Amino acid sequence: NAGVTQTPKFQVLKTGQSMTLQCAQDMNHNSMYWYRQDPGMGLRLIYYSASEGTTDKGEVPNGYNVSRLNKREFSLRLESAAPSQTSVYFCASSEGMDSGGQPQHFGDGTRLSIL
Amino acid sequence: AQSVTQLDSQVPVFEEAPVELRCNYSSSVSVYLFWYVQYPNQGLQLLLKYLSGSTLVESINGFEAEFNKSQTSFHLRKPSVHISDTAEYFCAVRASNYQLIWGAGTKLIIKP
Numbered sequence: 001n002a003g004v005t006q007t008p009k010f011q012v013l014k015t016g017q018s019m020t021l022q023c024a025q026d027m028n029h030n031s032m033y034w035y036r037q038d039p040g041m042g043l044r045l046i047y048y049s050a051s052e053g054t055t056d057k058g059e060v061p062n063g064y065n066v067s068r069l070n071k072r073e074f075s076l077r078l079e080s081a082a083p084s085q086t087s088v089y090f091c092a093s094s095e096g097m098d099s100g101g102q103p104q105h106f107g108d109g110t111r112l113s114i115l
Numbered sequence: 116a117q118s119v120t121q122l123d124s125q126v127p128v129f130e131e132a133p134v135e136l137r138c139n140y141s142s143s144v145s146v147y148l149f150w151y152v153q154y155p156n157q158g159l160q161l162l163l164k165y166l167s168g169s170t171l172v173e174s175i176n177g178f179e180a181e182f183n184k185s186q187t188s189f190h191l192r193k194p195s196v197h198i199s200d201t202a203e204y205f206c207a208v209r210a211s212n213y214q215l216i217w218g219a220g221t222k223l224i225i226k227p
Contacts, residue, residue, distance in 0.1 A: 004158070040124065042205060042217040043159075050213075058214070090158055097213035103149065104215065106158030 002026055006091050006107035013081045013114050021076040021110050023091030030096045032074035033058075033104065034066060036087040043090065049074055050097050081114045088112070117141045117210045121218035129226045130198055136191040136221045138180075138206030147209035148189040150180055153220075154202045162204070165189065176200075201225045 007022045025032065030051045035043040045058030047066040055066050063085060065077045074093075078085060088111050092104040122137040140148065147166050151159040163174040170182040180191045189206060206218040 040219055042121075042219040043215075044217075045214060048214070092158075103161035103164065104159075106160070108156070108158045 004091055004093055004105050004107035006089075006110050008110060009108065010111045011113070013078075013112070015081060015083060015114060017081050018077065018079050019081065020078075021089055021091075021112075022073070023075065023107060024073045025091075025093040025105070026072065027093060027095075027105065028071070029093035029105070030071070031094045032068065033092040033094075034064075034074070034076045035090045035092065036060065036085075037090060037109070038087050046076065046089075048097075083114045086112060086114045117208055117216050119206050119208050119216050119218040121206055121221050123221050124219065125222045125224060127224040127226055128196055131195050133194050134192065134196050134200075134223065136204050136206075136223065138189045138191065138218060140187055140189065140206070140208045140216075146182070146184075148180075148182060149207040149209075149215070150174075150178070150189070150191050151205045151207065152202045153205065159205060162191075196223070196225055198225050198227065 004025045033048045034046040044060045046064050049055045049068040052071045067075050088109045090109050091107045094104045095102040118141045120139045128134045149164045150162040152162045153159045163172045165172050165182045173179045178193045203220045203222045205220045207215045210216050
């Protein structure tokens with residue numbers, strides 16, 4: 001049971017390049033999330049998808065776009081990468097945002113460096 | 116807006132000693148509280164959660180946390196730590212819009 005799978009695990013980009021981070025979950029979860037993790041700042045929500053067909057902005061959406069391709073997959077796109085987007089990106093999923101205390105399940109992260 | 120404060124960025128402790136990682140949250144009508152653990156180069160995993168009922172919740176690996184409504188705290192404790200507990204620990208609260216609000220994390224450093 002793979003859980004949440006993120007690709008790639010590592011990536012180095014030049015300023016201005018674009019790329020898409022992929023995320024897939026096999027737990028039949030309704031809700032999916034993209035976070036970034038920076039030292040001393042915990043996790044900050046970039047975008048989320050409460051259910052298939054919907055996406056919403058989180059705390060730090062600028063410079064990113066997302067696509068909920070189907071119930072399993074939720075991708076994050078950087079259209080024009082900037083050094084400030086150097087971070088570790090985590091995808092997570094949960095049964096449903098409003099389903100009480102159901103936990104979020106995380107992938108292992110994508111370590112992204114923008115030069 | 117709701118917020119979560121983890122008072123210590125790092126906590127060094129000797130192996131087999133007790134430890135407490137502190138977490139305070141801003142008040143809300145209903146409170147769902149979580150502790151997650153992140154081992155090096157991995158994603159976060161749920162350690163334990165408080166939804167309702169008993170204010171003391173336990174994990175399978177010996178950690179416990181106590182919900183204190185009057186002090187708006189949800190501190191994490193373990194009576195005797197092991198080297199394998201080396202990780203970063205995150206406290207989180209579910210906000211009124213169902214999103215999780217995260218603390219900045221506390222690195223638990225186990226000294227041999």
